[in-house]
Amino acid sequence: MPAEFEKALPILQKIRNSGYEAYFVGGSVRDVLLNRHIHDVDIATSAYPAETKQIFEHTIDIGIEHGTVLVLENGGEYEVTTFRTEDVYVDYRRPSHVNFVRQLSEDLLRRDFTINAFALADDGNVIDLHGGLVDLEAQVLRAVGNPSERFNEDALRIMRGLRFAAVLNFDLESKTFASMKEHANLLSKISIERIFIELDKLLTADFWQKGFRELLAIEAYPYLPGFTDKTALAHLLALPAGFKFTNSVQSWGYLAYQLGYRDGKFLLKKWKVSRDFSTAVSKFLSAYDKRLKGDFSSEDLYNLGKSSLTLVEEMFAAQNLETNFEHISVLDVQLQIRTRKDIAVSAGQIMTEFGIQPGPQIGQLFHQIELEIVKGQLQNTPQEIFNYVKGYHKHGDND
Known part of the structure; x- marks a missing residue:
């Protein structure tokens, strides 16, 4: 196990010693299996939120209505979420209600793609109920269960799928691809801020061309602002x-x-x-x-x-x-300068030195000084700038 999991193992073991199940879940397990750097360590448990809070001394309710408790332990912060199922989704993004359950199998069924539906036990055993290991080996992105249901539940999963293709260099499984194309119009229901995050990650990924090619292929672009x-x-x-x-x-x-x-x-x-x-x-x-x-x-x-x-x-x-x-x-x-503030004298100093009154004239003069310094035609020293202003005035008097 990577160091991040090793550090979090006592959390799992403390939950298990209290009589509940607990596993590492989600993208971090996928990335470990792919020998990729992991970011967040997510833990899922059969313990309900109130039960998790009884196990640990220091917790914060960060999403308790969805079953998530932040556990502060061993100098780290860990999101511990109760196994759950989800009711009817609203706005093609959020479940109207979540139900806490005791079975891991029910929790894994609601995940988006098979390669994100793993659970890792504290003994290193990988629980794979949806063929994710086979898909990892084949470098394929496949929706869990019925793809139509997955994208109807949460249309942002379409963008997530494209992002995973770009990040992992994986291919979209044919039924998953067809369903993404069929439901691409649902992206118009999703907040543009969330779509931006996914598309931005896609564009800056190593294999962005694959993800972007698939975005065009599933005809998602008409539902993205300005992408017609x-x-x-x-x-x-x-x-x-x-x-x-x-x-x-x-x-x-x-x-x-x-x-x-x-x-x-x-x-x-x-x-x-x-x-x-x-x-x-x-x-x-x-x-x-x-x-x-x-x-x-x-x-x-x-x-x-x-x-x-x-x-x-x-x-x-x-x-x-x-x-x-x-x-x-x-x-x-x-x-010589990066901003106006780097100019060796201020507009106020020039006004005092030459008796110039406030108004458009000093603004125009200072802008001209700035421009000459940038061009390298005027040295950025008080003496050179004052000499320039004298010449500027003299030239102005002759006009």
Whole structure:
């Protein structure tokens, strides 16, 4: 067992010593079997929430209505959830009610895919009731039980399936694929924030091309904001096999560019992303547009940031276009300031020194100083800036 499971073993054993069943479940078990790094350690138990709270001294009710108690033990935090079944789902996402049960088999039946429906006992025994081990070996994603029921219950599972295909490089089993395609329209019922999380993980995965190809194949794209143009979306798949996006800004920026957006804010507003992320994507798009017209300038680096320029240059490299990473590095070394705050004197100091009154004039002058420093035509020292202002005034008096 990996160290994360070893550390959590006393939790399982304490529950079992109290007369209940307890197992590691979910994606962490799958990742252990695939020798992948695990993230969260999830524990399922036959103990009801109140019984779990009696076993452990320190607990927090984080989702007790759904059977989950956070156990604080041995310097760690562990989500312990009661075996459960789920009633009729509402909004194609959430069960109207959960029923706590004592049988592990009933709990595993409600899982999404067979490779996520394992349980691991404290003795290392893997409980596989749905053929997940065979599917792991065959690298296949198969819905648990009836796929139509699984996607009707929770349509987000469609996006999760596409994400797993991209992360694990697994193929969609034929009935699962057909059912995902049949129910793709239900994605319009799911909150866009949750869909964004899944699609973002897909785009930044090692095998994103597989996941994205399947997204197009099941015809899910018309139900995603701004994704109506299949031909434009398919342009992403023209990137070299094995190409990986550096980060989310690059993937969404390039996606937006292929969809014809020159400012990402309009598209990303529909996806309800953070303002910072939207701004970063818009800077990428501006940089991409400028790079198509020629080499980057010092002003581009200052206004858009080195990261934006580098991400664009990487996309040029991926498309076998001419690149000049060294040019970006040279611009970066030569740049004297990163923000206005780095200017050696303030607007207030200039006003005091030259008796300039508040108003548009000082704003225009300070902007001009900023621009000259960025271009490298003015040294960022108080003396040089004051000399520049004297010349600026003198030139202004002659006009």
